[in-house]
Amino acid sequence: MKIALINGSPKVKKSNSAIMLGILEPLIRTGHEITTYHLNKKPLTPEQYRELCRMDVLVIAFPLYVDGIPSHLFRMLVALEEYMKAEREGDIYVYALINNGFYEGRQNHIALEIIQNWCSRCGLHFGQGLGQGAGEMMGFLEKVPVGRGPLKNLGHAMQGLAGNIHSRSVDESMLFSPNFPRFAWKFTATHSFWNATAKKNGLKKKDILRRL
Amino acid sequence: MKMIIHDLDQQEYAAWAEAPQEDVTVISDNGTIRHCTGCFGCWVRTPGVCVLKDGYQNIGELFSKCDELMIISKCVYGSYSPFILNVLNRSISYVLPYFSTQSGETHHRKRYDHQFALSVHFYGEGLTEAEMETARKLVAANSVNLYSTGNTVYFHNSLQAAKEVLA
Numbered sequence: 001m002k003i004a005l006i007n008g009s010p011k012v013k014k015s016n017s018a019i020m021l022g023i024l025e026p027l028i029r030t031g032h033e034i035t036t037y038h039l040n041k042k043p044l045t046p047e048q049y050r051e052l053c054r055m056d057v058l059v060i061a062f063p064l065y066v067d068g069i070p071s072h073l074f075r076m077l078v079a080l081e082e083y084m085k086a087e088r089e090g091d092i093y094v095y096a097l098i099n100n101g102f103y104e105g106r107q108n109h110i111a112l113e114i115i116q117n118w119c120s121r122c123g124l125h126f127g128q129g130l131g132q133g134a135g136e137m138m139g140f141l142e143k144v145p146v147g148r149g150p151l152k153n154l155g156h157a158m159q160g161l162a163g164n165i166h167s168r169s170v171d172e173s174m175l176f177s178p179n180f181p182r183f184a185w186k187f188t189a190t191h192s193f194w195n196a197t198a199k200k201n202g203l204k205k206k207d208i209l210r211r212l
Numbered sequence: 213m214k215m216i217i218h219d220l221d222q223q224e225y226a227a228w229a230e231a232p233q234e235d236v237t238v239i240s241d242n243g244t245i246r247h248c249t250g251c252f253g254c255w256v257r258t259p260g261v262c263v264l265k266d267g268y269q270n271i272g273e274l275f276s277k278c279d280e281l282m283i284i285s286k287c288v289y290g291s292y293s294p295f296i297l298n299v300l301n302r303s304i305s306y307v308l309p310y311f312s313t314q315s316g317e318t319h320h321r322k323r324y325d326h327q328f329a330l331s332v333h334f335y336g337e338g339l340t341e342a343e344m345e346t347a348r349k350l351v352a353a354n355s356v357n358l359y360s361t362g363n364t365v366y367f368h369n370s371l372q373a374a375k376e377v378l379a
Contacts, residue, residue, distance in 0.1 A: 067353040071298035072247040117289040198256040
């Protein structure tokens, strides 16, 4: 089976979408031909669009942006619809991996619907979506085994998703938060991420709060 | 100040809209907009302003000065069209990186003590019920995250129909 892993993060450096695809890839590697596509530096070429039309499975990973899909990924999906209508010959199943910056994974539900609507327009089968909350935590948990601790929900969901991709099955989407208290996540995000990052840039909290 | 963000061709919009008014700010696609790179610079490097200097770096500040935000967009899969999405992606400096919890959900805290009314005019032929329902949910969610005073969503069968209503 030919599987495309599409990293829809705009980040040039390591992204949470790359981490999620990195967790999935070993679970679906055996017996399949996997190609990874990045959208962070330049748009796909016409030949890459045509390759996507010849895939059996598309896995699209991206961060939630303003309750929806990042604009550069969305432009790609709009262009891909035209290629799909003109060049697709076989059935293609689509799976989505979404991470959002808010704690609650359920806030990914609208982006999932947009992907489902896109599949309908393109004539593709929507297989399943996973929505991880508190996505910015992912980069700090690389040494935590997937399926354990804060990544317990993600690990279970990834196992299910991998099985569904293997059999090209349709299943219920899963939207979940990390196995980590919300108050602790909020405290850590505020002090160890936002304030600490601003401090590295020579800014104080009052600078972050400034009004123009 | 009223703000209009639209995805129409600039000349087409100019021919249709009334003469430019002082208290109306219009954001349209001049072909230079760059996409958000996820750097968080508008929160932790140059707070309130995007680091990409392409003419669209002040969207958050403009939001803080408008009383009414009107979006005119083609409805694509239940979402805004790519340009409108691009503008909204570049607007996150309107809020703070810090979080608050409302009705059991986290959202970004306000940067400005300010609110505007949000109205969205979607146009497009053959929109499905699913797409329209998704679009309503999207605008409602944006309304919560932008702290708008409310939101109204309109669907028009074509761009021409939208123009007739808005003229």
